[in-house]
Amino acid sequence: MAILTVTNKFFMNTRRDFIKISALGLGATAAVGGAAQLVLGAKLEDFIGYTDDSPVLRKFPTYCEVCFWKCAGWAHVTEEGKIQKITGNDDDPQCNGRLCPRGTGGVGMYSDPDRLKKPLMRVIKDGKQTYREASWDEALDFIAAKMKKIASESGPESLALFYHGSSGHYFSHLLNSFGSSNLAAPSFAQCRGPRDVGLEATFGESVSSPEVTDIRDTRCLVLIGAHIGENMHNGQVQEMSEAIDKGAVIITVDPRLSTAASKSKYWLPIKPATDIALLLSWIHVLINEGIYNKEYVEQNATGFEQLKQHVSSFTPEWAYGITTIKPEIIRQTAREMAAAAPSVIIHPGRHATWYGDDVQRTRAIGILNALLGSWGSRGGFFFKEGIKLPEFPHAEYPAPKWSWKDTLDGRYPLANMAVTTTIMEASIPKPGNDKIIKGWFVSGTNLPIAIPNKELFAKAVGSLELLVVVDTMPMEITGYADVVLPECTYLERYDDVRDTAHREPTLALRMPAVEPMYETKPAWWMAREIGLRLGLDAYYQYKDFKEVLDWQLKQIGLSLEEMQKIGVKKMPRTKPVYAVPGEPMTFKTPSGKIELYSSVLEGAGFPPMPVYTPHPEPQEGFYRLIYGRAPMHTFSRTSNNPNLVALMPENAVWVNPQVAELWNIKKDQYVWLKNQDGVISTFPVKVRVTERIRWDSVYIVHGFGHHHPPLKYAYGRGVNDTEMITNVMVDPVMGGTGMRGNFVTFITENPGKEAKA
Ligand SMILES: Nc1nc2c(c(=O)[nH]1)N[C@H]1C(S)=C(S)[C@@H](COP(=O)(O)OP(=O)(O)OC[C@H]3O[C@@H](n4cnc5c(=O)[nH]c(N)nc54)[C@H](O)[C@@H]3O)O[C@H]1N2
Ligand SMILES: Nc1nc2c(c(=O)[nH]1)N[C@H]1C(S)=C(S)[C@@H](COP(=O)(O)OP(=O)(O)OC[C@H]3O[C@@H](n4cnc5c(=O)[nH]c(N)nc54)[C@H](O)[C@@H]3O)O[C@H]1N2
Ligand code: SF4
Ligand SMILES: [Mo]
Numbered sequence: 001m002a003i004l005t006v007t008n009k010f011f012m013n014t015r016r017d018f019i020k021i022s023a024l025g026l027g028a029t030a031a032v033g034g035a036a037q038l039v040l041g042a043k044l045e046d047f048i049g050y051t052d053d054s055p056v057l058r059k060f061p062t063y064c065e066v067c068f069w070k071c072a073g074w075a076h077v078t079e080e081g082k083i084q085k086i087t088g089n090d091d092d093p094q095c096n097g098r099l100c101p102r103g104t105g106g107v108g109m110y111s112d113p114d115r116l117k118k119p120l121m122r123v124i125k126d127g128k129q130t131y132r133e134a135s136w137d138e139a140l141d142f143i144a145a146k147m148k149k150i151a152s153e154s155g156p157e158s159l160a161l162f163y164h165g166s167s168g169h170y171f172s173h174l175l176n177s178f179g180s181s182n183l184a185a186p187s188f189a190q191c192r193g194p195r196d197v198g199l200e201a202t203f204g205e206s207v208s209s210p211e212v213t214d215i216r217d218t219r220c221l222v223l224i225g226a227h228i229g230e231n232m233h234n235g236q237v238q239e240m241s242e243a244i245d246k247g248a249v250i251i252t253v254d255p256r257l258s259t260a261a262s263k264s265k266y267w268l269p270i271k272p273a274t275d276i277a278l279l280l281s282w283i284h285v286l287i288n289e290g291i292y293n294k295e296y297v298e299q300n301a302t303g304f305e306q307l308k309q310h311v312s313s314f315t316p317e318w319a320y321g322i323t324t325i326k327p328e329i330i331r332q333t334a335r336e337m338a339a340a341a342p343s344v345i346i347h348p349g350r351h352a353t354w355y356g357d358d359v360q361r362t363r364a365i366g367i368l369n370a371l372l373g374s375w376g377s378r379g380g381f382f383f384k385e386g387i388k389l390p391e392f393p394h395a396e397y398p399a400p401k402w403s404w405k406d407t408l409d410g411r412y413p414l415a416n417m418a419v420t421t422t423i424m425e426a427s428i429p430k431p432g433n434d435k436i437i438k439g440w441f442v443s444g445t446n447l448p449i450a451i452p453n454k455e456l457f458a459k460a461v462g463s464l465e466l467l468v469v470v471d472t473m474p475m476e477i478t479g480y481a482d483v484v485l486p487e488c489t490y491l492e493r494y495d496d497v498r499d500t501a502h503r504e505p506t507l508a509l510r511m512p513a514v515e516p517m518y519e520t521k522p523a524w525w526m527a528r529e530i531g532l533r534l535g536l537d538a539y540y541q542y543k544d545f546k547e548v549l550d551w552q553l554k555q556i557g558l559s560l561e562e563m564q565k566i567g568v569k570k571m572p573r574t575k576p577v578y579a580v581p582g583e584p585m586t587f588k589t590p591s592g593k594i595e596l597y598s599s600v601l602e603g604a605g606f607p608p609m610p611v612y613t614p615h616p617e618p619q620e621g622f623y624r625l626i627y628g629r630a631p632m633h634t635f636s637r638t639s640n641n642p643n644l645v646a647l648m649p650e651n652a653v654w655v656n657p658q659v660a661e662l663w664n665i666k667k668d669q670y671v672w673l674k675n676q677d678g679v680i681s682t683f684p685v686k687v688r689v690t691e692r693i694r695w696d697s698v699y700i701v702h703g704f705g706h707h708h709p710p711l712k713y714a715y716g717r718g719v720n721d722t723e724m725i726t727n728v729m730v731d732p733v734m735g736g737t738g739m740r741g742n743f744v745t746f747i748t749e750n751p752g753k754e755a756k757a
Contacts, residue, residue: 016462017129018479019122055079060513061089061567063498064103065166065490067634068187069210069233070498071095071103072568075491075513083107083491083513091568093235093504094210100232101632105643109472109489110517114640114712116474116486117518131484136521136529139483144533146466146482147178150438156180157400158438159466160423165444166495166510167470167487167523174527175441177539179398182407182426182437184418186450194736195352197414198362201600203375204588208384210502213345215239218379220340222251222333224275224365226349229259232631233350235502249336253278255626256654256699257692266333272624272697272740273355273615274323279364280612281319282334284311286371289331291338296373299584303597303608307367310609322612341372342581343379356729356738357613359414363598364610370594376579385573386501389552395538402435412735413604419735421453427460439466443487443523448476449636449703452725452739470523473640474710487523488516494524494545497552497563505571509549509563606733615729615741617696622676622743623659624697627721636703640714651718652688654699660689663746672747673698673719677726680751682707685719698744 059074064086072092076084086106090097099106119139120131134142150158156179161171164185172183187193196206207213215221216239228240240260244250250264253275261267270278286292287308297304316327337344346368352358374380404418407426412419427437440461451457461467461480469481478484487493491513498508516522524545531540542548550560558569579585589595602608618624632647633639653673655665665671670684683705693699705720721739729738 016122016464016467016480016482019129019131056084060511061508061564062086062491062510062513063508064099064106066102066106066109066638067233068165069094069235070500070508071099071234072498072508073099073103074567077513081514083110086491089508089568091566091570092508093502093506093570094500095234096238098234098238100234100237101647102232102634102638102644103234105632105638105641105647106491108638108641108643110491110514112473112641114474114710115472115489115518115520116478116484117520118486119519120478120481120484122482134483136519139485140526140529140533143466143468143483144530146439147530147534150465151178154434154436154438155401156398157182157402158436160184160404160427160437160440162186162420162423162440162442162445162447164450166490167443169496170524170527171441171443171470173394173539174531174536176397177394177531177536178534179400181400181403182418182423184404184420184423186420186445186447188417189415189419189421189735190353190450190452190737190739191351193353193415193417193419193734194358194731195348195350195362197416197734198352198359199348199366200416201359201414201589201598202363202366202370202595207348207381208501209350210235210500211350212381212384212502213239213347214343214377214379214382215345216242218243218248218340218343218345220249220251220337220344222253222337222344222346223260223264224253224279224347224349224361225354226347227254227258227260227628228347229263230629230631231350232629249340251333251336255624255694255697256628258628259631266329266336268323268325268329268333269694271322271324271694272626274612276357276361276364276610276612277314277319277322278325278330279361279368280311280314280610281316281323281330282337282368283307283364283371284314285316285331285334286338286368287311288315289335289338291335292371293341293373295582296342297371297596299582300587301370301594301596302591303595307596307609314612322614337368337372340379342374342377344372344374345369345380346372346374353731353736354738354740355615356731356736356741357611358731358736358738359601359733360607360610363601366594367596367610370596375594376585377581378578382503382577383575383579384501384503385505385575386499387505387507387556387571389497389499389507390555392542392548392551394541406435407437408735412731412733414600415734420447420451421456421730421737422735424451424453424456424460428456428463438464439468440464441468441470442477442481443470446471446475446477446636448480449706449720449722452722452728452737454722454726470526472520473637474708475636476706476708479708485526486518486520487526488520492516492520493522494549495522497549503577504573507553507558507563507569507571509560509567511564601733604733618743619676622745623655623695624740625673625675625721625724625742625744626697626699626740627702628699630701633701633703636706636714636720639703639706639717640711642713645713649717650686651701651704652686653719654688654690654693656693656695657689657691658695659698660687663748665689665746665748669748672751673724673744674747675724675726676743679724679726680747681705681719681723683716683719684750
């Protein structure tokens with residue numbers, strides 16, 4: 001079966017086979033076809049079984065877990081105890097009372113019939129690896145015993161955590177208490193790491209999440225790839241439409257006519273992988289024409305003379321030859337930015353791991369903002385403020401003997417968070433290496449789809465002595481686990497109070513709206529149960545997480561009871577939102593100034609000012625594979641969500657009409673993709689012929705093409721971009737995995753690869 005060739009070829013002679021959870025017949029066989037039929041012409045209530053006008057008994061506060069914007073809302077529960085709908089909380093500045101389609105469809109995470117229902121353990125039956133259901137006690141005893149064994153043999157540092165989302169904190173606390181600080185999230189080396197490192201080198205801090213971009217008051221918003229509108233981070237989308245209504249100039253640089261580009265005054269359909277040339281040329285124009293913010297730069301920045309020298313030859317004519325953007329457009333757009341300054345935002349994006357020179361690209365973005373004086377200005381970047389709740393008292397964490405930093409082996413000097421891939425490398429035994437990782441917890445991240453380094457992942461997983469996966473759904477990652485722990489969804493549990501910092505300090509509560517379905521449990525409960533089995537009682541001085549929340553809230557004069565009623569609490573600011581115009585600011589950089597010339601990068605052996613590096617181009621008959629988001633899905637986590645599947649059942653490959661004609665491929669035809677290394681997609685994907693993409697690129701939405709049959713709906717729908725990404729361009733500064741250096745061609749006849757369920 002094709003799926004097994006894809007995944008199992010790495011598993012020869014390893015101790016862990018990839019198992020489809022369905023192998024045990026946990027209700028997997030039924031309904032690929034059935035689900036598909038349901039979708040055609042179905043309405044939302046067909047999936048959730050009740051309508052908008054069922055009487056609502058009570059509203060429970062929550063914040064959304066469908067993506068990491070974490071909008072606060074209300075779960076409306078009917079008299080029969082069913083969740084009827086989820087709406088936004090009017091007091092929440094992150095959503096202003098309105099959820100995005102995914103947040104509204106979040107009920108589907110709860111009602112998805114394919115959810116994980118009971119703990120599962122890997123066993124050998126008739127000589128074959130398979131899963132069987134287990135009791136919680138059995139699963140947790142097994143995990144604790146394995147952890148003790150690993151720790152006694154090579155120290156507690158030999159355990160690592162991969163996490164994304166709310167559950168990460170509980171397992172971080174568990175590992176920290178046990179003695180390991182090897183905690184890695186894909187949101188660093190597969191997402192915003194390069195952006196954060198580049199901005200920190202420039203301004204001493206990054207834009208954090210939710211971003212401190214003052215979009216609603218901006219007069220000019222420049223989007224480099226950032227596809228707000230498809231990237232559905234709620235507050236940003238709302239603010240961008242507000243800014244458009246108020247007449248802001250939008251400039252979008254994207255090889256594809258994104259939703260944002262379609263709303264822009266200028267769409268610059270750049271040749272992919274050449275953005276640094278455009279950015280350098282914009283810097284050149286601002287300096288050359290003397291239209292940068294001289295007073296701001298003089299007061300706040302260092303390295304201007306070196307920068308001026310550095311960009312002197314980067315004329316728009318030079319950039320035109322690289323980017324295909326006409327010189328007069330480059331000049332005109334630079335003048336638009338200058339005219340709006342300091343109320344201008346050159347948006348640093350969020351998913352920044354593109355071509356391996358991503359810190360440098362972000363540096364160029366930072367420098368442009370600095371020249372325009374937007375950092376600290378209304379309509380530019382504001383200063384965030386939040387309230388940190390005090391941590392619930394616990395014993396001091398033991399000091400680990402080594403940490404993720406040791407797994408860098410002298411590479412990636414500016415990585416300031418663990419790099420997923422080096423934790424994986426450290427999980428593969430090497431002669432003489434005593435800093436070995438033997439056990440993983442994976443919670444809330446579907447590593448086989450999130451991390452492009454497939455062989456590394458497979459080798460690492462094949463070497464482990466323990467792999468615990470905590471998830472709500474039978475995602476691909478669960479098929480590699482020794483133990484699968486089913487978490488209840490965000491609608492069925494308490495979690496930490498959301499205390500993100502933004503324009504106003506705000507707290508938001510998540511509490512259960514309904515009882516957990518099946519035998520699912522919240523992650524805080526699992527982590528505590530394991531902790532107690534390890535004798536870590538001093539770190540768990542509570543029985544119920546409610547005690548933690550109530551204690552924390554009481555420290556700042558609130559209570560759990562009050563938060564249960566209001567959901568969201570806004571607090572007054574104590575510091576100004578913007579800098580005082582004309583007054584110098586201080587920055588947390590070595591010089592205390594904005595570093596146009598970066599001493600940090602120079603000190604680490606990298607170019608102190610951004611340089612343009614040419615990247616390989618597609619060979620004849622191949623097209624650059626680029627990817628992004630769709631408004632109704634989040635990564636791979638929603639592609640089985642019945643409510644969201646109803647809105648978008650699969651992804652499609654965007655193909656320019658010239659290319660379609662050349663290949664004689666038609667709209668809605670299914671094709672397979674083959675990449676530069678000969679990898680053919682497991683499943684076919686529908687063609688969308690559109691002028692909205694350059695002829696040298698094709699585009700797909702990330703998160704589809706699941707190959708795990710227990711995902712009854714998502715299985716086999718569309719193409720998984722990660723499967724096609726075999727060339728990973730690593731950022732030497734911080735280890736980010738650039739994923740856009742891959743090229744694909746079309747296969748129109750069935751290559752016989754399609755797996756059968
Ligand atoms: N090819 C490619 N790779 C990418 C990207 C891309 O665009 N293309 N994007 C990158 C980016 S920007 C990011 S941030 C990462 C994201 O990477 P991930 O965070 O790994 O994204 P998902 O694939 O959504 O995986 C989330 C997992 O969490 C599970 N989950 C959902 N809710 C809960 C819950 O309440 N509790 C628990 N325990 N689990 C839950 C889901 O079922 C799923 O298995 O991927 C990166 N990788
Ligand atoms: N609906 C929805 N929204 C989401 C998410 C989601 O899963 N679903 N995920 C959230 C997360 S974790 C993240 S990190 C963000 C990611 O969202 P962004 O940070 O906005 O993502 P980018 O990688 O910048 O965006 C992809 C865009 O880059 C364009 N592009 C591709 N190659 C190039 C190039 O070489 N140059 C230029 N200039 N553009 C290029 C693509 O055509 C596409 O429009 O989205 C967040 N919002
Ligand atoms: S932006 Fe949408 S999916 Fe993300 S947290 Fe808000 S409502 Fe949920
Ligand atoms: Mo991300």
